[in-house]
Amino acid sequence: MSITIHREGYSTIIITLLLCAGLGIGCYVFQRHLGFHWMFAAVFYTFLLVLFAVIVWFFRMPTRQFTYNEQGIMCPADGRVVIIQTVEEPEYFKDKRQQISVFMSPLNIHVNRYPISGIVRFFRYHEGKYLVAWHPKSSVLNERTTVVIDTPEGNTLLVRQIAGAVARRIVCYANTEDSVQQNQELGFIKFGSRVDIFLPLSAKIKVKVDDVVFGGQTVIAEWGD
Secondary structure, three states, X not given: OOEEEOHHHHHHHHHHHHHHHHHHHHHHHHHHHHXXXXXXXXXXXXXHHHHHHHHHHHOEEEOOOOOOOOOEEEOXXXXXXXXXXXXXXXXXXXXXXXXXXXEEOOOOOOXXXXXXXXXXXXXXXXXXXXOOOXXXXXXXXXXXXXXXXXXXXOOEEEEEEEOOOOOOOEEEOOOOOXXXXXXXXXXXXXXXXXXXXXXXXXOEEOOOOOOEEOOOOOEEEEOOO
């Protein structure tokens, strides 16, 4: 399996590299002129290397075999299913929908993908708070994006990217009237958060709470009759 770095990570990785290099040089200078113990310097250098490796690892993009299913709704993110419930969706549908929420930890791949193919009918970005991603109100109070997709068969689905206490940057590539394909990149959430999917009441849920799911591979639901 080959691994590349996602483009959203380039600037963060370069900044981290420059920061680590500057701190490493500073530590070397202090060690030479102040004569503090070499063991302290070794620990500090190790910390800088680990920090840089963690940042690079966070933006990794391993090759992946995607699952394509016209009747299936693919998971838009890697993570764990934390919510499955029927709720009132107040922003777009304004009626009852089935909600599936996937929590992305800082260890997950953080690319978000379109769960279905179709046309983007609605896109909106909301500024907001940074409650922990599993907080019940994070879906309506946190920084978030809302994307609504219509399929050629007339089915409609809403995907919501939600920032959390750690995630402070949501990237979304959607534009209204875009034609999109299942498993195509929807966006990226830096440093972990949550993705919500709102489905018709007739949709058949194929996952359960606490399931580990993978973007572009796990079928989370199928369209109903």
